[in-house]
Amino acid sequence: MSTDRVLGGRYELRDVLGRGGMAIVHLARDICLERWVAVKVLRGELARDPLFRGRLRREAQTVAGLHHPGIVSVHDVGEHVDDSRADEPSVPFIVMEYVAGQSLRARLREGALTLEQSIQHQVEVLSALEFSHRAGVVHRDIKPANVMVTPDGGTKIVDFGIARVGGDPGATATQPHALLGTAQYLSPEQVRGEIADARSDLYSAGCLLYELLTGRPPFVGDNPVVLAYQHVHEDPRRASAYRTEVTPSLDTVLVTALAKDRNDRFQSARSFSEALQSAAKGLNRADGCAATDNVVPFPLLGHATTTSRGSTASRTGHSPSPPARDEKKATTRSA
DSSP states (O other), X not given: OOGGGEETTTEEXXXXXXXXXXXXXXXXXXXXXXXXXXXXXXXXXXXXXXXXXXXXHHHHHHHHTOOOTTBOOEEXXXXXXXXXXXXXXXXXXXXXXXXXXXXXXXXXXXXXXXXXXXXXXXXXXXXXXXXXXXXXXXXXXXXXXXXXXXXXXXXXXOOOTTOEESSOTTSBSSOTTSOOSOGGGOOHHHHTTOOOOHHHHHHHHHHHHHHHHHSSOSOOOSSHHHHHHHHHHOOOOOGGGTOTTSOHHHHHHHHHHTOSSGGGSOSXXXXXXXXXXXXXXXXXXXXXXXXXXXXXXXXXXXXOOOBTTBOGGGGSOOOSSOOOOOTTOOOXXXX
16 A cells, blocks of 8 residues: 555555545544544645644644544544655644444435434434533534434534634634535524524524424525525424424424524523423324433433443444445545
């Protein structure tokens, strides 16, 4: 294997797991520890740009400080130097936990989730967001593509590439007041160019829950401008209009989560989760959507959750042999 495929003399690059405008994510083998990891490598053409180099470094620093079973882990960072190209700059990379499984985006494409599955995934996402927000980190791009579903059914949030850290707008992975994120899941204040806070993530999480329950985001448009207008000025249809099993209580939770004014939304991920789990108690067991017994209660901060699907330890991504590749099943795909 050529040296340009072994980063830092340690990480042997294999399949490409995801591509983005800033970076490429590879499946890789950690030669020293004999485990599979995901390596996010800055695109070569961007390696000379201090803005993008700094953005990748801050992403690594941000995620490295978040130790939660529902957030992808960072193992290492480094810079690769190609000895055959002495005139080229070093290329930064991040080594992350390899998350076997598929994104919620891919899972939704396979068919509708039960209400129980939807609520279970949402509760776990909110647990991770509560932990992130307590640490002063606002993700700013919560969406189905950035939530991985592990083989045992757990969830992990990935891609903190545009996260905002702390109360200082300058301590963000990109320039403040820029329109960042994905149009279908942007909060109204992000559309207006205002600084995002934890409640902005909760709006995006509301969009996520809406899509988990109905199979479609709350707003659909031909272009980002149309979507932006809808987020600011229009109210989505009740989720029950698209799926009759959605109860009035769940509709009410979504109305609060998707309020235009952030002061009218849930003020924390915990309060969002508690309202959702309370609404879940009204689901009809006869519809195959019972959600009261299996939904994981909101965990204590800083404690890993163990569910009936398996222990947290089983979500580490360690594997003694190369994981099977399935193009429909992406792994840590932040790019």
